[in-house]
Amino acid sequence: MPVAITDLAAMKARRERFVMLTAYDALTARVLDEAGVPLLLVGDSLGMVVLGHDSTLPVTMEDALVFTAAVARGARNAIVIGDLPFGSYQASSREAVRNATRLMRVGANAVKLEGGARSVKAVRKMTQAGIPVMGHLGLTPQSVNAFGGFRVQGRGERGEELLADALALQEAGCFALVLEAVPAELGTRITEALEIPTIGIGAGPGTDAQVLVVSDLIGLTPDPAPRFVKRYADMRAILTEAAQHFAKDVAEGIYPAPEHQYH
Ligand code: KIV
Secondary structure, three states, X not given: OOOOHHHHHHHHHOOOOXXXXXXXXXXXXXXXXXXXXXXXXXXXXXXXXXXXXXXXXXXXXXXXXXXXXXXXXXXXXXXXXXXXXXOOOOOOHHHHXXXXXXXXXXXXXXXXXXXXXXXXXXXXXXXXXXXXXEEEEEOOHHHHHHHOOOOOOOOOOHHHHHHHHHHHHHHHOOOEEEEEOOOHHHHHHHHHHOOOOEEEEOOOOOOOEEEEOHHHHOOOOOOOOOOOOOOOOOHHHHHHHHHHHHHHHHHOOOOOOHHHXXX
């Protein structure tokens, strides 16, 4: 049965932990959907994972639309969240609503954007327009230059600011909040202060849900991985072995065999 946005708050109320994974293509989306993953995020991490950039900053609205549409075509039951890329929502809330609408038109069920107080107005406008919005606080990769690198956020007094940002995003209408690379104690504190679910990535075990980038989950991304990554498969090794085996079979005339031929 399709997952509804409203199911998530109920899951939090029942203390039922859940997961979100990124997806960028229809085939992977279908597999993850059939595995029962309730939330598929077409993250702007696609800029690094799929397009080979060093950061998420070069991702364009056109990129986001193409990959969101692909994932939406592959998903059946999962909620598909389209990530608003850098520059697509910061200039004005009007621009934010316009670009969020474009993501919804290609099949997203919700959108995500980064930032606390500075994003509240845009969140309010989008939710008023009927667009479900997921917030994102902590190490927000679109601000990597302002942060001086991919660094843990919210240590010391900055934790109070993040808590205030989280409450402001909830008040503005966000249905869930990603917390990235913050101290575990802060992840728990924000989770306990909110009615909406928190989805952690490097935010400790106290959040309501956990998210990983799918290529990290399956061990496709090279080392070094961030501290919070746990690899649940070694696809790098599996793919290397398959490619080498294929090349060996061809070199030795083993492939194609009679059963692979047309007559
Ligand atoms: O872009 C992305 O994949 C994300 C997740 C890491 C939360 O924002």
